[in-house]
Amino acid sequence: MAEELPEGTVQNLLDQETLKWVFVGGKGGVGKTTCSSILSILLSRVRSSVLIISTDPAHNLSDAFQQRFTKAPTLVNGFSNLYAMEVNPTVENEELEEGIDGLFSELANAIPGIDEAMSFSEMLNDEFGEDAILGRLEGMRDVIEQVNRQFKDPDLTTFVCVCIPEFLSLYETERLVQELTKFEIDTHNIIINQVLYDEEDVESKLLKARMRMQQKYLDQFYMLYDDFHITKLPLLPQEVTGVEALTGFSGKFLTPHDPSSSRDTVEDLEMKITTLKQQLEYAETDLDRLRKGKQKA
Secondary structure, eight states, X not given: OGGGSOOOOSHHHXXXXXXXXXXXXXXXXXXXXXXXXXXXXXXXXXSSOEEEEEOOTTOHHHHHHTSOOOSSOEEXXXXXXXXXXXXXXXXXXXXXXSSOHHXXXXXXXXXXXXXXXXXXXXXXXXXXXXXXXXXXXXXXXXXHHHHHHHXXXXXXXXXXXXXXXXXXXXXXXXXXXXXXXXXXXXXXXEEEEEEOOOOTXXXXXXXXXXXXXXXXXXXXXXXXXXXXEEEEEEOOSSOOOSHHHHHHHXXXXXXXXXXXXXXXXXXXXXXXXXXXHHHHHHHHHHHHHHHHXXXXX
16 A cells, blocks of 8 residues: 555655756646746756746746746846746747748657747847847757757656645546656655545545545555655645745645644644735735725616
């Protein structure tokens, strides 16, 4: 049974000093943004400088840190060495799309994560003239090959899979691991999010049924990935947003969750207080807006 196996953490990622790229991926809605944000915070403690890049068009990174980010690296509030940026992986310039479909098709098939590779170029230039575009195309193949070599080097690159203990997420994770293996990209960390723990005071039949279902898939995760570092994170009653909440929850990435003592931990209480403060601020903002609207009426 999975619950009988030793819990894993992400400490191995912090200890691997040679890592240059840490990719985080998984099915939609499993908590990729939260996990990648917390990983960046943890890495900032052991690295001189860390940059977290989001290629999600929804730009959830700004929501996670409660700070506006753009395609330019921006220092995260409360840190001196952690930067964040949000970029659109799609090439918006129509000139790049005319007459070069074959080239982009070849490049796109070179490695998974080509969107991220394309996004890195936005750090260098915001706009391209015609000559610059042609020059970029001429050198793009070499750039992709160089990125490809780095992505295939386990000393430099690793991929962290985020999932939840459900069938579709298990299936998607297995497919992702197979694709990464096919392209020789290292992956040895899995984060299983939103795990329900069987506490003694749980009386809900529905909740107990969900726990049994989750346990079935947790067992399968441990069976399929017995050589992976598997980190389990508890399902929380509130969202983890803002630097304080993210930092508070980061302890679960390094110390396995213990449901018997979770209520008494200072970190959990601090996170709950932070969440309540945030909810109060939102409520006060809504109330102020309603009052102003009533005055205008």
